Amino acid sequence: MGIIWFVGAGPGDPDLITVKGRGLLEQAGAILFAGSLVDQAATRFAPPGCEIRDSKDMTLEEMSAWLLDACARHATVVRLQTGDPGLYGALVEMTRPLDAAGVQWKVVPGVSSAMAAAAAAGETLTLPEVTQTVILTRVAGRTPMPAGEELEALAAHRSTLCIFLSITLLHEVQRALRSAGWSEDAPIVVVQKASWPGAEKIVRGTLADIKRRCQDEKIASQAMIIASPALGARDWADIARSKLYDPGFSHRFRKATLMQDDGTESATTEIPS
Numbered sequence: 473m474g475i476i477w478f479v480g481a482g483p484g485d486p487d488l489i490t491v492k493g494r495g496l497l498e499q500a501g502a503i504l505f506a507g508s509l510v511d512q513a514a515t516r517f518a519p520p521g522c523e524i525r526d527s528k529d530m531t532l533e534e535m536s537a538w539l540l541d542a543c544a545r546h547a548t549v550v551r552l553q554t555g556d557p558g559l560y561g562a563l564v565e566m567t568r569p570l571d572a573a574g575v576q577w578k579v580v581p582g583v584s585s586a587m588a589a590a591a592a593a594g595e596t597l598t599l600p601e602v603t604q605t606v607i608l609t610r611v612a613g614r615t616p617m618p619a620g621e622e623l624e625a626l627a628a629h630r631s632t633l634c635i636f637l638s639i640t641l642l643h644e645v646q647r648a649l650r651s652a653g654w655s656e657d658a659p660i661v662v663v664q665k666a667s668w669p670g671a672e673k674i675v676r677g678t679l680a681d682i683k684r685r686c687q688d689e690k691i692a693s694q695a696m697i698i699a700s701p702a703l704g705a706r707d708w709a710d711i712a713r714s715k716l717y718d719p720g721f722s723h724r725f726r727k728a729t730l731m732q733d734d735g736t737e738s739a740t741t742e743i744p745s
C-alpha cells in the first residue's frame with residue numbers, strides 16, 4: 473500500500489507549488505487533480521507513465537475509491553488541490569474513507585489564493601494600528617454559514633476579510649458590509665486568477681462600485697474578494713510603523729538604537745522587552 477498525499481498546488485502559477493509538493497508529483501504513480509486551476513502543475517511535473525485524472529466529474533465517493541485503487545498499485549499517489557488543501561478543499565470528506573480502509577495519507581500545504589491575491593495587488597493583509605486580523609470566509613451559497621459566521625457579523629470586526637467562493641454573490645457581500653456599517657467608499661479589491669500568467673485580473677473599487685466594476689470586467693468566477701481597511705496603504709500620507717522594524721524596539725536578533733532629541737542615533741543599548 474502506498475501513501476496518498478493531499479498536495480496544495482498553489483493558486484495557479486505552477487511555480488507556486490512548494491518544493492516538497494513538486495517532488496511528490498515528480499515521483500507520483502498516480503495524480504488526481506482538482507479541475508482547471510491545477511492541471512498545468514500536474515502535467516508539467518508528472519513522470520512519464522503516471523496515471524493522471526481530472527476529478528471535476530467525480531463524486532467524493534468516486535474520488536476516494538480512485539485514490540484507494542491507485543494506492544494499491546503505487547507507492548506515491550497525489551491528490552492535487554488548488555491553493556491550500558485545508559481551505560474549502562473537502563479534505564475530511566475525502567480522508568475519512570481512507571482512514572476507514574486503513575490507508576496512510578498526509579497533507580502538504582499550499583499557497584492559498586488569499587495570499588496570492590494580496591501579493592498580486594501589492595497589498596498587505598495586516599497593518600499596525602489598522603488591522604492585525606485576517607478572516608478567511610465566504611458567503612452562504614448552497615453551503616449555509618454556521619450561526620454567528622454571517623459576513624455581517626464578521627465584518628463588524630473591521631478587520632481584513634478574504635472572501636472565497638462569492639464572486640457571483642457580490643450583492644450579498646455589499647449588503648453585509650453596509651449593514652455592518654462599512655462606508656460606501658471603503659476600498660475593495662477583486663483578483664481573478666491570481667498568479668495565473670497572462671490571465672490574472674485585478675479590479676479595484678469601493679463598496680459602492682465594486683460590483684459594477686467586476687461586471688464591466690466580466691469577472692464571474694475564480695476570484696478572491698478582499699475588503700480591508702489596510703487596502704491602498706502604500707499611497708497613504710502616513711502609516712504607523714511596524715514595531716518589528718522600529719529602531720526603538722529590541723528583539724532577539726537586534727538591539728534597539730536610541731534616537732537622541734536632535735535626531736541622531738546614540739550607541740546601541742539593549743532595551744528590556
Ligand code: SAH
Binds near residue numbers: 509583589693697
Ligand atoms: N483551497 C483554495 C480555495 C478553494 S475554494 C485556496 O486555498 O485558495 C475556490 C475559491 O478559491 C474560488 O471561488 C476563489 O474564490 C478562490 N480562488 C482559487 N484560486 C484562485 C485564484 N487563482 N485567484 C483568485 N481566487 C482564487
